[in-house]
């Protein structure tokens with residue numbers, strides 16, 4: 362489906378991966394952004410095989426081999442939503458993971474939710490009933506390769522309200538790379 366941007370043509374609905382470390386707000390902001398943009402939302406947490414969930418629950422970080430099939434499934438979701446548009450929240454911590462996703466959906470763009478360890482640790486710790494142990498946050502930051510200036514998308518600081526983050530995306534999307 363396409364949405365009209367002006368009288369002269371149409372642009373495809375956004376196809377976005379909301380990325381960042383655990384607790385950065387991917388699920389919350391991804392859902393709000395999808396609602397604002399009028400496209401479907403999915404949470405990559407729901408794509409993990411049970412073994413990955415069990416590993417993280419036990420306090421062990423995932424490795425590249427654990428993440429590969431999970432990223433393939435997310436890439437397939439993106440490819441399926443290429444025409445309709447959509448937002449999926451996915452940590453996508455390393456550049457090579459993002460390259461894998463774009464391999465499935467070349468027009469996908471990333472929204473990197475960036476924040477200090479202090480802000481994110483506080484949010485992660487105050488989140489009730491989630492399988493991800495706060496102790497894994499250090500490995501998430503150690504693994505994170507921030508979205509580079511040569512990668513498609515934009516970086517948004519999460520030290521502001523959810524509505525403000527969504528509004529910042531809307532304001533900047535037109536000039537995003």
Ligand SMILES: Nc1ncnc2c1ncn2[C@@H]1O[C@H](COP(=O)(O)OP(=O)(O)O)[C@@H](O)[C@H]1O
Nearest residue numbers: 382383384385386387388389484488521522523
């Ligand atoms: N901008 C924000 N301001 C305040 N609280 C937030 C914001 N974004 C997310 N949160 C809260 O922080 C916690 C972590 O957010 P969540 O969306 O679960 O992150 P992630 O999906 O990246 O792990 C949740 O309790 C959520 O309600």
Ligand SMILES: O=C(O)[C@H](O)[C@@H](O)[C@H](O)[C@H](O)COP(=O)(O)O
Nearest residue numbers: 382383384388406423428452493
């Ligand atoms: O790549 C990974 O190590 C995981 O995908 C991880 O980044 C993800 O964050 C977990 O699924 C926890 O879920 P939350 O991000 O919702 O805390």
